Amino acid sequence: MTTAHHRGLAPVRAVLDNGAVVIAQQSPTTPAVTINATVAAGTVCDPPAQAGLAHFVSRTIDRGTHARRGEDIAEALDRRGVSLSTSVNRHVLSLVCTCLIDDLDAILDLLADIVRHPAFPEDTVRTRRSEIVTLIRQDEDSPATVATEGLLADLYGPAHGYGRRPRGSVESVEGIDRAALERFHAARFGPGSLSLVLVGDLEPARAVDAARLAFGAWQAPPAPAVALEAPPPAGVRRVRVVPMMNKAQADIAYGFTGIRRSDPAFNAYWLMNNILGQYSLGGRLGDSIRERQGMAYYVFSSLDANVIPGPFIIRAGVSPANVDRALASIDEELTRLAADGPTERELTESKQYLIGSMPRTLETNAGIATFLQTVEFFGLGLDYDLRIPERLRAVTRDDVHEAARRTLVPARATAVIAGPYAPTG
Numbered sequence: 001m002t003t004a005h006h007r008g009l010a011p012v013r014a015v016l017d018n019g020a021v022v023i024a025q026q027s028p029t030t031p032a033v034t035i036n037a038t039v040a041a042g043t044v045c046d047p048p049a050q051a052g053l054a055h056f057v058s059r060t061i062d063r064g065t066h067a068r069r070g071e072d073i074a075e076a077l078d079r080r081g082v083s084l085s086t087s088v089n090r091h092v093l094s095l096v097c098t099c100l101i102d103d104l105d106a107i108l109d110l111l112a113d114i115v116r117h118p119a120f121p122e123d124t125v126r127t128r129r130s131e132i133v134t135l136i137r138q139d140e141d142s143p144a145t146v147a148t149e150g151l152l153a154d155l156y157g158p159a160h161g162y163g164r165r166p167r168g169s170v171e172s173v174e175g176i177d178r179a180a181l182e183r184f185h186a187a188r189f190g191p192g193s194l195s196l197v198l199v200g201d202l203e204p205a206r207a208v209d210a211a212r213l214a215f216g217a218w219q220a221p222p223a224p225a226v227a228l229e230a231p232p233p234a235g236v237r238r239v240r241v242v243p244m245m246n247k248a249q250a251d252i253a254y255g256f257t258g259i260r261r262s263d264p265a266f267n268a269y270w271l272m273n274n275i276l277g278q279y280s281l282g283g284r285l286g287d288s289i290r291e292r293q294g295m296a297y298y299v300f301s302s303l304d305a306n307v308i309p310g311p312f313i314i315r316a317g318v319s320p321a322n323v324d325r326a327l328a329s330i331d332e333e334l335t336r337l338a339a340d341g342p343t344e345r346e347l348t349e350s351k352q353y354l355i356g357s358m359p360r361t362l363e364t365n366a367g368i369a370t371f372l373q374t375v376e377f378f379g380l381g382l383d384y385d386l387r388i389p390e391r392l393r394a395v396t397r398d399d400v401h402e403a404a405r406r407t408l409v410p411a412r413a414t415a416v417i418a419g420p421y422a423p424t425g
Helices: 003-007 053-060 070-079 101-115 122-140 145-156 170-174 178-188 205-215 267-275 279-292 320-340 344-361 365-378 384-394 397-407
Strands: 012-015 021-026 033-039 085-088 094-098 193-199 238-243 250-257 298-302 312-317 414-419
Touching: 003 012, 012 365, 021 205, 021 238, 021 365, 053 085, 053 122, 053 238, 070 101, 085 238, 085 267, 094 101, 094 365, 101 193, 122 145, 122 170, 145 238, 145 250, 145 312, 145 414, 170 250, 178 320, 178 384, 193 205, 193 344, 193 365, 267 279, 267 298, 267 312, 267 344, 267 384, 267 397, 279 298, 279 312, 279 320, 298 320, 312 320, 320 365, 320 384, 320 397, 344 384, 344 397
Parallel strands: 021 193, 238 414
Antiparallel strands: 012 021, 033 094, 033 193, 085 094, 250 312, 250 414, 298 312
């Protein structure tokens, strides 16, 4: 065994008889174990007329089961000092908590009950519905959210799984009742959709046994596949303004459809994004627009390579007077990176930064669990953490230049500006 392997993770992956995937990683840092359970029931699974349904389920699933009332669940977690957090993204709904090793079986039993038998009590559904409606109204009043959600709707189409608003609209959420939550649960939740990661100071075999005890008897038909088309890339530049005249700042969301996570060029894109909008004060964009020109409150870029080509987005918050200049500066930085590629120094420093940040993401059990869920979801291989450094080092300047040439074309960019801005001309 090489020394590198000692520094790396060594997760054990088991598939239970019912199709549930269990991944266990021994980590002696604390006498606790982090449980990260995901079900393939993300927002792309929302029925077209019920946008926001997966999000609604994530807000109600832990509020009571057929055998336990919501207050009993809260009390059982509280008694053991455990807080359970639920969240949802495009593809998965997640339940995450950390407990002491001694409490593992009891907490897994509770978690299995929540995942398998949620009751969605009427009073909870009513309360949560009004909370979600409040959140949606806050989103609609936030230029940053309006710009970002608007950009995704323009890139993918408002009915597409990647283009819909994850929380839905006030109208769609007001139409979601308990029966809709139950139908979604019945259709989407099953052992074949479950990925359970356990990270803590216990033998992997013991972790897999505990998971089998809690989830092994679960039987449910496989969930139907969700069809996701990759949208055609935009052929022309599109700029849309959403006037929000009572606001102090304007928010810009500017972007393109990018690549799939499985694209062989992923590491080149990862480095390109880092150079452009993340590394050291926000990369080239931050250096130009915020530091040198002093005209942005914030500016950064993000790459979401996903099951289908995910969005590559540049975000900026500026004073309304600077919108046109900020857009021109973004165009200029993209054009320059696409024309000349990165400098050798940028490439070297970005590689060092990404390779160096890897161990930091794996410092905590929760960080390791999130990482292993991503590895499982995209099928990256259990030794992925050990392969990242060599893969990044292998990326050449030409690779990053090619990624920039392929993607960063201002003439095909889509942009949404939300705030107190009226375009001139």
